[in-house]
Amino acid sequence: MASSEISDNILYQKLQEMIAAKKDLRDPLIEILRDAQEIFGYLPAAVQELIAQELNLPISKVYGVVTFYNYFSQIPLGKYVINVCTGTACFVKGAPKLIQMLEDELGIKAGETSEDGLFTISTVRCVGACSLAPVLLIGEETFGRIDSRAKLVEILDKFRTLA
Amino acid sequence: MSLKRTDVLLCCGSGCVSAGSLKIKSKLIEVIEQHGLSSEINIIETGCMGPCDYGPVMLVYPEGIFYKKVQVKDVEELVEEHFLKGRPVKRLMLKSEDTIFQTKKDIPFYKNQVKVALENCGYIDPEKIDEYIAMGGYEALGRAVTEMNPEEVIDIIKKSGLRGRGGGGFPTGLKWENVKNSESDQKYVICNGDEGDPGAFMDRSLLEGDPHKILEGMMIAAYATGANYGFFYIRAEYPLAIKRIKNALSQAKEYGLLGNDILGSGFSFDAEVRTGAGAFVCGEETALIASIKGERGQPVSKPPYPSESGVYQKPTLVNNVETLGNIATIINKGADWFASMGTATSKGTKVFALTGDVKNTGLVEVPMGITLHDLIFEVGGGMVAGKKFKAVQLGGPSGGCLTADHLDTAIDYESLREKGAMMGSGGVIVMADNNCMVNIAKFFLEFSLDESCGKCTPCRVGLKEMYTILENITAGKGRSGDIEKLENLGKTISGTSLCGLGQAAPNPVLSTIRYFRQEYESHIEAKSCPTCVCLDLMHFDIDKDKCIGCSLCAQKCPVNCISGSREEKYTIHQADCIKCGNCQEVCPVNAVDKISGAAEKEEKLNSVAELYQ
Ligand SMILES: Cc1cc2nc3c(=O)[nH]c(=O)nc-3n(C[C@H](O)[C@H](O)[C@H](O)COP(=O)(O)O)c2cc1C
Ligand code: SF4
Ligand code: SF4
Ligand code: FES
Numbered sequence: 001m002a003s004s005e006i007s008d009n010i011l012y013q014k015l016q017e018m019i020a021a022k023k024d025l026r027d028p029l030i031e032i033l034r035d036a037q038e039i040f041g042y043l044p045a046a047v048q049e050l051i052a053q054e055l056n057l058p059i060s061k062v063y064g065v066v067t068f069y070n071y072f073s074q075i076p077l078g079k080y081v082i083n084v085c086t087g088t089a090c091f092v093k094g095a096p097k098l099i100q101m102l103e104d105e106l107g108i109k110a111g112e113t114s115e116d117g118l119f120t121i122s123t124v125r126c127v128g129a130c131s132l133a134p135v136l137l138i139g140e141e142t143f144g145r146i147d148s149r150a151k152l153v154e155i156l157d158k159f160r161t162l163a
Numbered sequence: 164m165s166l167k168r169t170d171v172l173l174c175c176g177s178g179c180v181s182a183g184s185l186k187i188k189s190k191l192i193e194v195i196e197q198h199g200l201s202s203e204i205n206i207i208e209t210g211c212m213g214p215c216d217y218g219p220v221m222l223v224y225p226e227g228i229f230y231k232k233v234q235v236k237d238v239e240e241l242v243e244e245h246f247l248k249g250r251p252v253k254r255l256m257l258k259s260e261d262t263i264f265q266t267k268k269d270i271p272f273y274k275n276q277v278k279v280a281l282e283n284c285g286y287i288d289p290e291k292i293d294e295y296i297a298m299g300g301y302e303a304l305g306r307a308v309t310e311m312n313p314e315e316v317i318d319i320i321k322k323s324g325l326r327g328r329g330g331g332g333f334p335t336g337l338k339w340e341n342v343k344n345s346e347s348d349q350k351y352v353i354c355n356g357d358e359g360d361p362g363a364f365m366d367r368s369l370l371e372g373d374p375h376k377i378l379e380g381m382m383i384a385a386y387a388t389g390a391n392y393g394f395f396y397i398r399a400e401y402p403l404a405i406k407r408i409k410n411a412l413s414q415a416k417e418y419g420l421l422g423n424d425i426l427g428s429g430f431s432f433d434a435e436v437r438t439g440a441g442a443f444v445c446g447e448e449t450a451l452i453a454s455i456k457g458e459r460g461q462p463v464s465k466p467p468y469p470s471e472s473g474v475y476q477k478p479t480l481v482n483n484v485e486t487l488g489n490i491a492t493i494i495n496k497g498a499d500w501f502a503s504m505g506t507a508t509s510k511g512t513k514v515f516a517l518t519g520d521v522k523n524t525g526l527v528e529v530p531m532g533i534t535l536h537d538l539i540f541e542v543g544g545g546m547v548a549g550k551k552f553k554a555v556q557l558g559g560p561s562g563g564c565l566t567a568d569h570l571d572t573a574i575d576y577e578s579l580r581e582k583g584a585m586m587g588s589g590g591v592i593v594m595a596d597n598n599c600m601v602n603i604a605k606f607f608l609e610f611s612l613d614e615s616c617g618k619c620t621p622c623r624v625g626l627k628e629m630y631t632i633l634e635n636i637t638a639g640k641g642r643s644g645d646i647e648k649l650e651n652l653g654k655t656i657s658g659t660s661l662c663g664l665g666q667a668a669p670n671p672v673l674s675t676i677r678y679f680r681q682e683y684e685s686h687i688e689a690k691s692c693p694t695c696v697c698l699d700l701m702h703f704d705i706d707k708d709k710c711i712g713c714s715l716c717a718q719k720c721p722v723n724c725i726s727g728s729r730e731e732k733y734t735i736h737q738a739d740c741i742k743c744g745n746c747q748e749v750c751p752v753n754a755v756d757k758i759s760g761a762a763e764k765e766e767k768l769n770s771v772a773e774l775y776q
């Protein structure tokens with residue numbers, strides 16, 4: 001508990017610094033929310049309140065923006081967010097099957113986080129790697145042509161050993 | 164570009180990177196060093212070369228040798244044989260049945276292509292402004308700001324016939340003129356890099372592969388319209404594109420190409436990057452402008468158009484990435500040259516993202532007016548082995564599906580629209596005959612429904628209504644009259660929605676009804692999905708003549724609904740089958756078939772356990 005408070009403090013300090021650096025840009029709300037999500041992994045209510053306060057905006061406006069854009073999350077995500085591309089090319093080449101395999105392997109549904117906090121299954125619309133369909137992203141790394149369970153398991157294992 | 168003996172161009176576009184090109188790069192550096200060749204060989208990381216399907220790809224100059232699917236284990240041989248002894252490695256070259264394509268210009272994939280926007284993409288290191296300048300970069304800007312007045316620039320763009328590549332196809336020169344004619348102390352230019360169509364990646368490749376060219380295009384646009392500040396609006400999902408543009412901006416600043424009094428011309432310009440946060444509707448220009456201001460990205464009705472009142476109520480020019488990518492080349496080579504390509508109404512070239520069941524997936528740039536047939540079967544190399552062409556989808560969620568009957572269509576804005584599809588941003592998804600068109604229509608509708616901003620009722624509620632009908636049809640609950648209902652709803656939504664999203668969202672449904680009506684009917688009337696994609700309208704069956712009674716399928720069935728014996732062979736008890744498809748996957752003799760139509764469920768068992776008594 002204590003240690004998480006300390007790290008929370010460090011995170012909040014980072015947030016404050018970042019806000020201070022970007023505050024004077026014109027209309028920096030979305031940019032700041034993006035950075036805040038990078039720092040915290042998600043956007044808890046307390047963070048949204050702080051940003052509203054610092055930018056002198058009504059909290060409702062901040063909340064309105066957070067809920068409008070798919071990129072922002074209000075719930076904590078796993079250490080590795082697996083973004084399965086559900087764009088057209090991936091759909092045609094078997095993205096639904098890939099999601100089903102992932103759900104089987106991790107025992108969770110899309111949108112959920114595994115019990116060990118390691119993986120979240122999420123979907124994105126087209127990551128622009130259509131020629132490698134079906135594609136998934138973990139962090140900034142793209143994995144293409146995942147058309148068999150074996151390939152998928154190999155990728156998951158790689159991240160399990162990293163963790 | 165360099166004084167070294169050999170240039171190795173390694174594709175580091177997104178496709179090739181995920182196929183492993185960065186690992187190739189470190190291995191290359193290592194092996195080249197081992198052989199003491201570092202001073203003779205130049206490794207250049209480029210943007211996408213186009214044939215992403217063959218990634219990682221590599222081009223070696225001066226010969227122009229093209230290598231495909233290079234693996235780390237091949238590097239040693241490449242360096243020793245080719246770079247050291249001058250004997251290109253045939254094994255890694257592209258082949259057809261009877262020919263080996265040694266160099267890039269031999270490859271059929273490139274033959275019908277003409278690169279304008281993609282001119283430098285795959286040739287230069289996008290992180291180095293010097294390489295862009297060496298290819299003639301910023302010359303067009305220099306000429307425009309020092310030798311031409313804004314009217315002359317606009318005149319060239321008008322004459323070239325260039326139309327917006329972001330989907331709408333609005334004449335670019337005319338749009339520039341509108342912005343120029345709006346009186347204001349301050350104007351803006353926006354480069355629309357939201358690329359929302361889930362099947363297109365040309366804007367990403369351009370931003371990543373040749374960022375300076377887009378910046379140069381933006382600056383010429385700014386000069387012509389009287390703007391002095393620009394925004395690059397780029398999707399958050401494209402972190403590398405964001406990085407490359409930021410890098411390009413700071414390099415241009417260093418070289419005095421951005422800032423005050425550029426090239427001593429009195430023209431001043433600066434720009435910044437704004438990131439989108441995952442909302443398709445933000446590609447629509449008024450929503451984009453709201454998003455730049457840090458607000459929810461909801462469209463507003465036009466007029467006023469952004470050219471009169473955009474960012475901060477100032478006249479704003481919004482152009483797509485690819486549109487801007489054409490500008491410098493048009494200024495350099497002239498309007499007539501550009502207008503000599505294409506059809507009566509659509510000039511120049513267009514970049515397409517070829518994907519789906521086609522052999523050469525990747526990024527291609529071809530003259531407007533090429534036929535769909537040539538695009539798919541010549542440039543694209545035809546269907547992947549063993550698959551038969553059924554349809555091609557153009558224009559993403561706003562577009563439609565065309566059939567084999569349309570393959571002779573010459574592609575331009577008008578011809579596609581007339582046939583119920585759209586140019587859109589240039590996503591081309593080729594579909595083989597195992598695709599269910601009702602299911603495809605449902606996919607696109609779900610996308611639009613998801614992405615509707617919810618502002619107007621026809622889009623928010625109407626699309627939901629259409630989606631529910633499609634869901635019922637694919638689940639075997641379709642009723643006669645559903646097709647007509649879909650058509651009526653579609654027309655109403657198109658006619659009454661505020662922005663392009665709602666207006667175009669019914670297109671995928673309407674176009675598939677138009678060309679594949681019998682497929683809808685078979686789902687509704689016969690309760691059968693002809694392609695066995697819709698699980699409620701198909702079933703698995705074991706062909707007793709082929710079955711060898713190995714029992715593998717029974718072991719893998721998660722609900723134990725397969726029973727039998729070596730002698731009697733195996734049977735699926737349909738009432739309990741959940742259609743997971745495991746049996747088909749494991750059967751060693753392909754005895755498990757997919758059959759259209761729901762199974763007759765008369766053999767319902769009281770309990771699965773009975774099977775094993
Ligand atoms: C729902 C919707 C999404 C759009 N998405 C994009 C996009 O991702 N990229 C783009 O350049 N234009 C997009 N547009 C078109 C823009 O509104 C605008 O017309 C275009 O950026 C103008 O540039 P152009 O004239 O150079 O094509 C979209 C339009 C709509 C209605
Ligand atoms: S048509 Fe749809 S996306 Fe466009 S403004 Fe209306 S509700 Fe929003
Ligand atoms: S796996 Fe194939 S061969 Fe073996 S029992 Fe099942 S249907 Fe028959
Ligand atoms: S990413 Fe390398 S060819 Fe497209």
